[in-house]
Amino acid sequence: MTRSKLLNLAMAGVFAASTLGLVGAAMAKENDSKTNEPAILANAKVTMSQAIATAENKVGGKAVGTGIEDQNGVVAFEVEILKDGQKHKVLVDTQSGQVVKTAMADDEQNENGHEGDDD
Structure with missing residues (x-):
């Protein structure tokens, strides 16, 4: 060539x-x-069951949904609690098991620009 x-x-x-x-x-x-959910679950010091129990005790209702919340790199278990017909969102730290945040679920959705669920 x-x-x-x-x-x-x-x-x-x-x-x-x-x-x-x-x-x-x-x-x-x-x-x-x-969010790499399997890795988060594997590395968590708190189980999802423990997070549910903590959230139910904090709000005084029953868990109706769970998930993993990642807000700017801060990861927490998200537990949705139903009490007196109102949905509450509770964030539980995956390492300490402490409640990081509680809020009315519909209020937080509206703050983020989403309409509330009509369920």
Whole structure:
């Protein structure tokens, strides 16, 4: 092969590698923003059952839903409690088991710009 053909092939290879690198970096960043629930559950010092019991004791109602809440890197178990026909959202720290936050579930949804559920 001539020198110019080799140079063209090398440049095409560098271009393709850099393009793939940028796409890979963009995809990695997108995946980092998602909560890794299995890892959170595995690393938690408190079980979801313990978080439910703590939330029920705090509000005085019954748990009707659970989840994992990630607010700017702060991870907590989210327990939805029903008491006197009102839904309460209780956040329980995954490491200490302490209640981090309580709020009326419908009020918090409205603060975030979402309509309340009509269930």
